[in-house]
Amino acid sequence: MMLDLDADRLFPSxxxxxxxxxxxxxxxxxxxxxxxxxxxxxxILLENVPFTDPAQLFLRYDHYVTRLLHAAGIGLGxxxxxxxxxxGRTASPxxxxxxxxxxxxxxxxxxxxxxxxxxxVDLFGIAEHPSxxxxxxxxxxISASLxxxxxxxxxxxxxxxIDVLATTDDPMDDLAAHAALAADPSFPGRVIPTFRPDSYLNPxxxxxxxxxxxxxxxxxxxxxxxxxxxxxxxxxRRHFIDHGAVSADHGVLQPVAAEITRDRAEALFSEALEGRLDSEGAGLFAAHMLLESARMSVEDGLVMTVHPGIFRNHDTSTFETFGPDSGHDIPVTTTYVDGIRPILQRYGNDPSFHLVLFAVDETVYSRELAPLAGYYPAVYIGAPWWFLDAPDAVLRFRAATTETAGFYRGSGFIDDTRAFLSIPARHDMSRRLDASFLARLVREGRVDRPSAERIIHxxxxxxxRKAFKL
Structure with missing residues (x-):
């Protein structure tokens, strides 16, 4: 059985x-x-040492791979x-x-x-099916190639x-690796940090x-x-900006912002530090800090991205044994219109504020995200993310959002990956799918050929670059 790549893969039949x-x-x-x-x-780029082995490269950090094998009854060990x-025993590479x-x-x-x-196929020239x-x-x-x-x-x-590669970083990270890469004349790439404050905002x-x-x-x-x-x-945040950051990313269960008085916020903060804050109070403070984060983005210019809708660490036993990011994060229903309104009431019409809203619940694309991005200058639609960054889901996303918001109110493709070698495959997939979607509109007489050629570029x-102020 030969393993190959169809030159016309993902194109219409x-x-x-x-x-x-x-x-x-x-x-x-x-x-x-x-x-x-x-x-x-x-x-990885700073040290520039060889990748160790195929298992480390393809399996160890790719929860897309490990979760499906786990579903087949194969232990993560x-x-x-x-x-x-x-x-406990861990298998050799x-x-x-x-x-x-x-x-x-x-x-x-x-x-x-x-x-x-x-x-x-493309990187290693492998011609046989894995078996x-x-x-x-x-x-x-593969080991010899590495x-x-x-x-x-x-x-x-x-x-x-790769022209620009953004990472995701803890607010207290010294960003030494980013500084060293930026100062290294032998490395011409642009690798920028992203401010990820979730565990600092939610009590x-x-x-x-x-x-x-x-x-x-x-x-x-x-x-x-x-x-x-x-x-x-x-x-x-200023420390991150000084090291090239263009965005602050917020991974919340639900995208809810709340406006409360300063005295109320200070009281909740004190209760949280004293260990007296209940779950309702913690949720209110976190919602308040989402609004505060938007204020900070207006002031310092960082693009605000929101990645909601994931029940993290769903399998307690796996989390306790293997830790987070081990393949058992599960999507939940997400709604935006009411929860995000306090931010939009304040800043939605400010063209200097960029708010990129993602979803793993694709029902919100046509119902909420496209209408929001089709009205508010600040709102951009985040690309299909995580469980939706797949061929058919990407085409559904284009169909669900384009008729309301057009092609220019989006974030551009987001690979959202730890798997370094998969980056070109993911972006190539996106380009093929956009070509397919545009080709259909051309054939149906809905977009002319010159417009399609401009849009895909x-x-x-x-x-x-526009959405992320690059």
Whole structure:
């Protein structure tokens, strides 16, 4: 069984529409990648050491892969995922890779299977399907490639034609890796941090009090107080801006903002530090801080992105054994119109404020996000994210939002990945799908050919650069 890539993959089956899609795609296929939201560790590029082995590269940090194998009854330890306490047996990289190859068929039709096939063929020249029979051979072939200069992280960064790569970082991170990359004349890329303050804004988050204490210490105050807390958050945002950051990202269960008095906010803050704040009060304070974060974005210019709708660590036993980001985060129903209104009442008509709203609940695309972005100058529609960054879901997104908001009220494609090698596959997928969608509109007489040619170029570069102030 040969593993290959169809040159016309993801294009419409109708010959004439496919011809238009192919031409549109080819006009942008080689353009640089703009990746304004992701999770790659910048130290990979700073240290520039070879990736260790195929299992570490393809399995260890990709919860798209591990969750589907877990659903088939394969323990995470069998995939090389270490336990928190380092107890119990963890499969060796070769054993984990064998397990993956033996179950390659499980990924047929999935987005992760599409990306993986792209990586195996395009990057490593693999021509055989992963299987029990080919596992060791493929492991050795990939391992040998990883030891060559062409597969060092910086060489891959250049070959991927990445123009901008954003990471996601804790507010107290010193950003030393970013500073070192920016100061290194041998590294021409642009790697920028993203301010991710969730565990500093929500009193219900684990470690919130410790995080607040760390802010106070950094701010030079012996004890935490509300005014100092706000000043420290603003100061850390400036630290990120000084290191190239363009956005602050908020991962909330529900996108709810609330306006309360300063005295009420100060009282909730004090109760939280004393351990007396109930869940209702914690939710109110977190909603207030979402509004405060919008205020800070208006003042300092950071784009505000909101990634809601995920029930994190759904499987308690897996979380306790393997920790977070181990594949059991599950989408929940999300609504925006009421919850985000306090922010829009204040800042929605301010063209200098950029608010990018994402969703994993695709029912909100046509019902809420497209109408909001189609009216408020501040609102941009976040690209299909996480469980929706898949071929059919992306086309549904385009159909659901374009008729109301057009093509220019979006964020541009977001790869949102820790899996460094999958970045070009994901962006290539997006370009093919946009070409397919535009080709259909051309064939239906809804968009003329010159407009489609302009739009597909703008979707790759102009749209994400505008939304993220790049």
């Amino acid at each position: 109708d010959p004439e529409t496919r011809k238009i899609a192919r031409a549109l795609y080819e006009s942008v296929a080689g353009l640089p990648i703009v990746s304004p939201h992701g999770h790659v560790d910048p130290r 069998e995939l090389g995922i270490p336990t928190r306490d380092a107890q 070769r054993e984990a890779w064998r397990t993956f190859c033996e179950n390659w068929h499980l990924f047929a039709g999935t987005a992760s299977g599409y990306w993986l096939q792209h990586e195996l 029990a029979d080919t596992a060791d051979e493929l492991f050795d072939q 030891q060559t200069d062409e597969f060092l992280p910086r060489a891959l960064f250049a070959s991927f034609r 219900a988050a684990p470690g919130w009090a410790d995080n607040v204490a760390a802010l106070a210490t950094w701010n030079g105050t012996p004890t935490a107080d509300y005014d100092g807390y706000l000043a420290a958050l603003a100061g850390r 703008d979707l790759v570069h102009l749209v994400p």
